[in-house]
Amino acid sequence: MTPDLMEAGAQRLQSLHTAQVAGATESGGRTAGYGRPVTAGEVDVTHGRILYLEDVHVAFDGFKAINGLNLDIAPGELRCIIGPNGAGKTTMMDIITGKTRPDSGTVFFGSTIDLLRHREADIAAMGIGRKFQKPTVFEQLTVFENLELALATDKRVAHSLTFQLNGEQKDRLGEVLQTIHLADSAARLAGTLSHGQKQWLEIGMLLMQNPKLLLLDEPVAGMTDEETERTAQLFLSLKGKHSLMVVEHDMSFIRTISEKVTVLCDGSVLAEGTLDEVQADERVIEVYLGR
Numbered sequence: 001m002t003p004d005l006m007e008a009g010a011q012r013l014q015s016l017h018t019a020q021v022a023g024a025t026e027s028g029g030r031t032a033g034y035g036r037p038v039t040a041g042e043v044d045v046t047h048g049r050i051l052y053l054e055d056v057h058v059a060f061d062g063f064k065a066i067n068g069l070n071l072d073i074a075p076g077e078l079r080c081i082i083g084p085n086g087a088g089k090t091t092m093m094d095i096i097t098g099k100t101r102p103d104s105g106t107v108f109f110g111s112t113i114d115l116l117r118h119r120e121a122d123i124a125a126m127g128i129g130r131k132f133q134k135p136t137v138f139e140q141l142t143v144f145e146n147l148e149l150a151l152a153t154d155k156r157v158a159h160s161l162t163f164q165l166n167g168e169q170k171d172r173l174g175e176v177l178q179t180i181h182l183a184d185s186a187a188r189l190a191g192t193l194s195h196g197q198k199q200w201l202e203i204g205m206l207l208m209q210n211p212k213l214l215l216l217d218e219p220v221a222g223m224t225d226e227e228t229e230r231t232a233q234l235f236l237s238l239k240g241k242h243s244l245m246v247v248e249h250d251m252s253f254i255r256t257i258s259e260k261v262t263v264l265c266d267g268s269v270l271a272e273g274t275l276d277e278v279q280a281d282e283r284v285i286e287v288y289l290g291r
């Protein structure tokens with residue numbers, strides 16, 4: 001979830017609570033007003049890359065967590081990232097989203113946006129959405145309200161407290177509900193959803209902001225087999241419309257969704273190719289099996 005969204009959600013919950021205390025809600029705390037949805041600007045992908053990292057380094061207390069990392073992602077690509085524990089996968093996502101500043105290197109969004117010059121909230125607003133492993137939906141709001149809230153991430157929080165959808169936004173919300181398989185659950189409180197449904201809802205919240213690039217950290221951890229299968233279908237349906245970077249340890253899930261797989265190890269790329277290719281690579285076998 002984006003920093004702006006977390007802030008807006010906290011404010012929204014506070015306002016909902018206040019209204020409940022006063023006994024005066026009209027529509028579950030989302031009464032008249034307006035908001036300005038974040039709309040990502042155009043990203044220049046004429047060079048065939050939506051994300052480009054070159055020779056990125058970061059050390060924590062002398063430990064090289066990212067060590068000469070080079071990576072690029074094509075527009076509309078669904079890239080899977082695998083690697084043993086401590087390989088640097090989370091740190092890489094932290095760098096892309098502005099949470100961690102690298103010591104050196106180049107990180108570009110499209111060919112013109114130098115991500116190292118931007119703050120975390122701005123990077124999210126430019127169209128890079130991040131989904132952490134643990135779902136962080138607003139449990140006391142309905143599915144509908146969670147999605148609605150995702151449109152209202154204006155930094156002037158007062159707007160998000162009093163947000164009202166226009167026709168186009170209602171259509172979009174309906175589409176996202178269908179995409180994330182929650183059309184029948186729009187009025188349910190998010191806290192009553194299964195783990196998998198919460199994950200889909202959070203992905204839906206990111207989709208409401210129409211991200212160009214989605215970073216997804218272990219999206220199927222803790223899901224049932226059926227939920228995992230549905231998540232695979234969801235990601236395949238998003239491919240092309242969005243670029244996706246999926247970090248996951250579940251190899252059967254990777255097999256279902258992947259074209260190109262990148263193996264990270266010790267902070268840099270060890271191998272890249274189809275899952276079959278990287279699984280047959282002696283160096284990959286060695287880091288996974290410790291031979």
Ligand SMILES: Nc1ncnc2c1ncn2[C@@H]1O[C@H](COP(=O)(O)OP(=O)(O)OP(=O)(O)O)[C@@H](O)[C@H]1O
Pocket residue numbers: 060061063065083084085086087088089090091092
């Ligand atoms: N803030 C930090 N301070 C010190 N060390 C850190 C910090 N963040 C990450 N590290 C270290 O950097 C290395 C890479 O960590 P990272 O979390 O990026 O790996 P990962 O590939 O995501 O691992 P996992 O699959 O277990 O989530 C690890 O050895 C970790 O302990």
